[in-house]
Amino acid sequence: MSKSVIHLENASIGFSPDNPLIKNLNLDVNQGEIVAIAGPSGIGKTTLLRTIAGLVPMLDGEMTLFGRNSKASRGELGYIPQRLGLIRHASVYHNVLLGALTSTAGAWFPFSFEARRRTLESIDAMGISEKKRTPIRLLSGGQQRRVATARTLAQQPSIILADEFLGELDEETMESVLSKVTNYVRTNNATLIVVEHDISRAKRMADHLLILDDGQLNPFVDQPIAMQISMRLDKELDI
Amino acid sequence: MSDSGSKESKSRDVDGDQVTSGDSIESKVDFIAIASRFWYSSRWFLLFIGLLVVAFRVTNSMDPNWGRLANTNNNLVTFFQESLWPPDWSVIEAQAYPPCLAAPGLSFTCSTAWLGMIETLKIAFVATILGMTISFPLSLLASRNLSPNWVSYPARFLLAGSRSLPSIIWALFFVIVIGFGPLSGILAMTVYTIGYLGKLQYETIEGIDRGPLEASKAMGHGWFERSFGVILPESANGLISQVIFMFEYNFRHGTVIGIVGAGGIGYYINLYLKFLQYDKVIAYLIIIFIVVLILDVVSIYARSLFTEDGDVRRPSWWSILLPPSMLRNKED
Structure with missing residues (x-):
């Protein structure tokens, strides 16, 4: 039986207690699962990920990670924000190294040969070796997404939270990046929660597709009501 | 309004005409x-x-007694003609004592203007480096996106304290405490640099994109890694640019602190002001103006190396010194 790594119970998520974005949310994500979350813009998908990442305090309810009632430990959780969170003036190598250091070196002694090896491997896996020394600001949007993914893979976390990390990638690169990430998750029995706008892509990559609407998270089912939500999404996103 | 006129109450205007x-x-x-x-x-x-x-x-x-402004022009002309002009360029001649050992063509290096200028530049350089070394850790502590309030407010208090007094007052303080000379000047400028540069730095740090910090926090980085692994590279361009600006600023202020005996060219300016030798004072001021102009040009170029525009096209020396029309001919 799989172990639950993320557990939310009666969780209220948002910024104002009077008007939370998500109310009474119950969510269980098991080890080794890939969960995609879709929903209209501004509904709280990103805030949900940031809450799980420990960046936004929960308004109400209970959250446990790995059965513990505390934030993830150092290096346990990898986060790819919507705007990627890369250091624009630093090189690709530096950005990826920051990910690798969290699971290979102590906070006060940030030098590790293992981190260097892992960094170079991840950069190579994302096909951006020739850009290793290039500052992030000089890369294209797609290349920056690959760097953010490489940073997370170099970190080797147990949970990956990815916020629309496949946007701006051409079809071929997208397939390659997606296969690297899903391979990592399957091989290491890690957990991936991904916010994805493209329903068909989300269905293809995820074990479970959840739709966030009206402050509730519901499983996506191919029934008229689900179709309506999907159509509404498509319309909103102008797909 | 014609169709609704019947429903409106009628009144008369001043001429007695009926209006609605x-x-x-x-x-x-x-x-x-x-x-x-x-x-x-x-x-x-x-x-x-x-x-x-x-x-x-x-x-x-x-x-304010605005009437006094009427005589301004006459006073200025009299002062300029009788006291300031022409400048007395003997200030760039070698001093009689100590004997000048420089080669014949370089005798100006024994002049009070040269010695004072070099000392002011040295004070500005050392004060900027020392000030930067102390202000950067303090600005990290003072940044609210990096440190909790109970750390950031005391750090801000320290920075505000050191810049609340102008550098000339700090110079006066250090002259009293440790005596005349450039060391007092260095300490005075350093203290002021800490406050001024620290404020510029923590504002730059607080202005950086929150994305990298959030990603770093989510990954589990500690304060040290966030400060030196994320903040430092992300804001390095701005910080370096500010240090270069601060050096230029310190040089300009270094000319003033000499007035209270804290070394540099200000010492000589003060000396000749006391003797009412304004023609020598104006010579010093012209020299300071030229050096400030040179530093300004160097500063523009140096800062351009650390701004994002510099990645696209860095300005040449000519582009700073010459107008665009002449520049086109030059580039052709």
Whole structure:
């Protein structure tokens, strides 16, 4: 039986207690699962990920990670924000190294040969070796997404939270990046929660597709009501 | 309004003509709409005019005696002709004592202007480096996106304290505590640099994109890694640019602190001011002006190396010194 790594119970998520974005949310994500979350813009998908990442305090309810009632430990959780969170003036190598250091070196002694090896491997896996020394600001949007993914893979976390990390990638690169990430998750029995706008892509990559609407998270089912939500999404996103 | 005229109450205007109150309401509404549109479109300009009026009224409240301005021109011409001009360039001649050991063509290096200028530059350089070394850790502590309030507010308090006194007062303080000389100048400028540069730095740090910090926090980085692994590279361009600006600033202020005996060219300016030798003072001021101009050009170029525009096209020396029309000929 799989172990639950993320557990939310009666969780209220948002910024104002009077008007939370998500109310009474119950969510269980098991080890080794890939969960995609879709929903209209501004509904709280990103805030949900940031809450799980420990960046936004929960308004109400209970959250446990790995059965513990505390934030993830150092290096346990990898986060790819919507705007990627890369250091624009630093090189690709530096950005990826920051990910690798969290699971290979102590906070006060940030030098590790293992981190260097892992960094170079991840950069190579994302096909951006020739850009290793290039500052992030000089890369294209797609290349920056690959760097953010490489940073997370170099970190080797147990949970990956990815916020629309496949946007701006051409079809071929997208397939390659997606296969690297899903391979990592399957091989290491890690957990991936991904916010994805493209329903068909989300269905293809995820074990479970959840739709966030009206402050509730519901499983996506191919029934008229689900179709309506999907159509509404498509319309909103102008797909 | 003709179709609804029957429903409106009737009244008479000043000439006795009958008008409807509906017309008057409508014109009132039009006036309000026009006035509000005018206010909205020119509110910033009106606000600026308002501020100017307030400044003028405040000056008047201090009883400024505007009549004195009438003699300004005459006084200026007299002062300029009788005291300032021509400058006495003996300040760039070698001093009689100690004997000048420089080669014949380099005897100006034994002049008070040269020695004072070099000392001022040294004070500015050392003070900037020391100030930067202390202000950077303090600015990290003072940044609210990096440190909790109980750490950031005391750090801000320290920085505010060190910049609340101008460098000349700090110079006076150190002259009293450790005596005359450049060391007092260095310490005074360093303390001021800590406060001034620290404020610029923590504002830069607080202004960086929150994305990298959030990603770093989520990954589990500690304060040290976030400061030196994320903040430092992300804001390095701005920080370096500010240090270069601070050096230029310190040089300009270094000329002033000499007045209270803290070394540098200000010492000589003060000396000749006391002897009322304004022609020598103006010679020093012209030299300072030229050095400030040179430093400004060097500073523009150096800062361009650390700004994002510099990645696209860095300015050449010519582009700083020459107007665009001449520059095109030069590039051709």
